[in-house]
Amino acid sequence: MPLYDLPTLCTLRATWHAAGERLVFTNGVFDLLHAGHVAYLSQARTLGERLVVGINADGSTQALKGPLRPIVGEAERAALIGALRVVDATVIFSETTAETLVAALRPEIYVKGGDYLDADGQPAFARLPEGRVVAAYGGQVAILPFAEGHSTSTIIERIVARYGNVGKAS
Numbered sequence: 001m002p003l004y005d006l007p008t009l010c011t012l013r014a015t016w017h018a019a020g021e022r023l024v025f026t027n028g029v030f031d032l033l034h035a036g037h038v039a040y041l042s043q044a045r046t047l048g049e050r051l052v053v054g055i056n057a058d059g060s061t062q063a064l065k066g067p068l069r070p071i072v073g074e075a076e077r078a079a080l081i082g083a084l085r086v087v088d089a090t091v092i093f094s095e096t097t098a099e100t101l102v103a104a105l106r107p108e109i110y111v112k113g114g115d116y117l118d119a120d121g122q123p124a125f126a127r128l129p130e131g132r133v134v135a136a137y138g139g140q141v142a143i144l145p146f147a148e149g150h151s152t153s154t155i156i157e158r159i160v161a162r163y164g165n166v167g168k169a170s
Contacts, residue, residue, distance in 0.1 A: 003078045003090050006104055009052065012089065013105050016050050025107035027054030027098035027130070029061050031070040032155050033080045043144050044111040045086035053081050054101050057094040064096055071156070102130045110134040111142045 004012065016023060024047045030037055045051045055078045061070045070077065074092050082090040093101055102110060110130055131141045 003075075003082060003092065006091060006093075006101065009089060009091050010104055013052075021050050022048035022109065023105065023107040024048035024051045024109045024111055025054065025098075025102060025105055026051075026111040027056070027093070027101065029056045029065060029070060030077050030081050031061065031065075031072055033077075034151075034155060036151065037081075038084065040113060040144055041081070041084060042086050044142075047109045047111065047142055048107075050088045051086055052089045052091065052105065052107070053087055054098045055081060055090055055092045056096075057092050060094055060096045097129050099129050099133050102133045106137055107134070107139060109140045109142050111144060113144055 013023060024044050026041070026044050030053070041051065041053065055074060056064065056070075058070055058074045061074075072080075078090040078092055081087055091101060112128060112131075128141070134141050
């Protein structure tokens with residue numbers, strides 16, 4: 001699926017809205033695409049007729065994850081996510097949160113993973129500023145179960161543990 005800029009995506013969003021299609025939106029880094037990402041996006045898609053995924057730009061990824069990330073550049077990450085059958089569109093954003101995208105697109109449903117629940121099992125709005133934007137216009141925030149054992153950090157740790165010394169000069 002194509003990568004859009006925000007103005008073009010807003011025009012497309014208006015078309016979907018006029019057709020009565022519910023927009024589901026999620027965002028993240030999506031570095032080193034893995035089965036947990038695919039399951040999460042597949043489940044998100046079941047909540048509406050269209051799924052748009054915001055991809056953190058390389059700069060915002062570094063701000064969130066540190067100077068060694070991302071492993072895969074923003075254009076390639078957007079292409080990989082956009083190639084999934086369940087994804088209708090991707091958009092790259094440079095801020096550390098997707099508040100601007102959410103405010104512009106006004107999805108009926110905003111989705112994040114289970115790591116965004118507070119101790120009471122409710123959305124942790126202190127860590128989820130996009131949720132406050134969604135609540136302000138009457139949209140819904142959905143928190144999907146976190147897929148234990150599936151994370152980019154775990155994959156990176158496994159690679160370093162297995163191959164960390166391979167190819168290094170002694």
